[in-house]
Amino acid sequence: MKKKPVILGIESSCDDTGVSIIRGRDVLSNIIIHQKIHKKYGGVVPELASRLHDINITKAVKKAFLSARVTRYQIDAVSFTLGPGLIGSLLVGASFAKSFSMGLEIPLLTVNHIQAHILSHFIRNANVNNSYPKFPFLSLVISGGHTQIIKVNDFFQMEILGTTLDDSVGEALDKVARMLGFYYPGGPMIEFFSKNGNNKKFTFSKPIVNGLNFSFSGFKNDVSQFIIKKLKKNTLFIKHNLSDICASIQKIIAEILLEKVKKSVIYTGIYRIVLAGGVSANYEIRKTFMSFAEKHKKYEIFIPNKNFTTDNGAMIAITGLFKYERNIFDSLHVTPYSKFKTFSL
Template sequence: MKKKPIIIGIESSCDDTGVSIIQNRNVLSNIIIHQKIHKKYGGVVPELASRLHDINIPKAVQKAIFSAKIDRYQIDAVSFTLGPGLIGSLLVGASFAKSFSMGLEIPLLTVDHIQAHVLSHFIQNANVNNSYPKFPFLSLVISGGHTQIIQVNDFFQMKILGSTLDDSIGETLDKIARKLGFHYPGGPMIEFFSKNGNDKKFIFSKPTVSGLDFSFSGFKSDVLQFLKKKLNKNTFFIKHNLSDLCASIQRITAEILLEKVQKAILKTGISRIALSGGVSANYEIRRTFVSFFAKDTKYEVFLPKKKYTMDNGAMIAITGLLKYERNLFDSVHVIPYSKFKTF
């Protein structure tokens, strides 16, 4: 009986170092090392991120192999994030992966970070309902760096239907959170304080962008200007209204995302929706999508388990495995890219 291939995945697109080992879509290990140093700077410092990846990747690989209870010589291929992301961080990951590939004489598999978020749904038991979405489906990728609606016709046949024209949803929430007094990353803090708030206490404007593209700059400016005016009159306004502010901000962001996905459904006729990316862990966004689409049984909503929403090596490994099965190997001469490329 032929052995199922074992793939190691290395993720280093931003500040988190992720290494995972997968066999037959099952996660044997999934190691993530967070770079907490960036909190004191209010955001990711690219130079620091790349230096820490250089230290953390070898540690994470060693730990992943140990946790998977395998020998490194059992690994059949190495996959890694080629882009988009911070170029310094990507170069560190690419250099390690290439050396690993050459040292063990195993194939190299490059992975697009956004595609990997989409394909994370095909990790065994990665979804809340423990099932895979059938093709075609719509993928809403929402994270600190990306906000996109993607039509997924097959594993490597994807079409971008809409993207943000300015800030991503994660970046927007972090900037608003800073004004509310939260440290980076602020999005999860908005979620935390929203739980006991009145989400209809404050009304903020929604962007009026036609088609399926997003824009969050107007929404962000509206919130920040509102807070500025209120603070000029009452320096304790945020403190006295924090939960209601957070709940209201969350409700509007969830509605913006839902309304665009509704438009994508009408345009494509596709009734399967899969959320992915770090912001897809947000409780209010999940609740909004599940409650809305639960009204009609023809719709299916796929939510990743929270450990697979953040940047992680498992999503790189599963994408690498799917490429391995199709003989989509790459050369050691590939060069990382920082900007998003069309699939």
């Protein structure tokens, strides 16, 4: 029987330090160390994030090896996030991965962060279907930094069909949450308070954007004006209506995303949809897409299990695995990039 490659994956694109070890498509360990300090600043502070990655990465790697019950000499290759992300944070992960590669004389594999979110669905039992999506498919990538619709023809053949023209959906949720008095990250707080709310209580305008692109700045401003107007009449408006406000916000966000996906299906003729990224953990978005697929049998929806939605090392490791199987190795001279680059190799 052919030996399954053992890959070490390192994710450090933002504020989460993720380290994972996989054997083939099976996850042996998946360690994530969160940086809670950013809450008091209302967002991620890049300099603090890189400093904490420097402290946390060794801890995360040690925990990953202990949990996986393998030694460093059993690792066949090391993969890491090259970009996009915060350059200081990326450099910490890159430096560690390069040193690990040199020290053990094993291949180095660079990974595109967005591509990794999509390919996390190829980890065994990584989504609610417990199956792998077949090519081609459309992926809706929704996170704190990205909102994109991507046509996926193969592991390394992807085409961006639509992207946000301003804020990402996660960024918009965090900014709206701040208007409601929540601390960063605010998206999960909106979800929490929405559970007992009436999502039809308040209505907000949907942005009109041509094609498959997104825009959330208008939506954000609409919510802001709504709150300001209501507070002028009643200073306790938010307190008395918090759950209904949160539920109504989530409903409109989910509808905006679904409508764009439906347009992308008409454009491509592809009915297989894969959700990816941190915001895909949102209950209302998941429910909206699953309910739609149940009513429209042509659609096949893949939704990641929640432990594979946020940034993690397993998604970096699985993408590295596919490069390893194709003998696509990288040089020690590669340089991380902060802004989005093409998927082409």
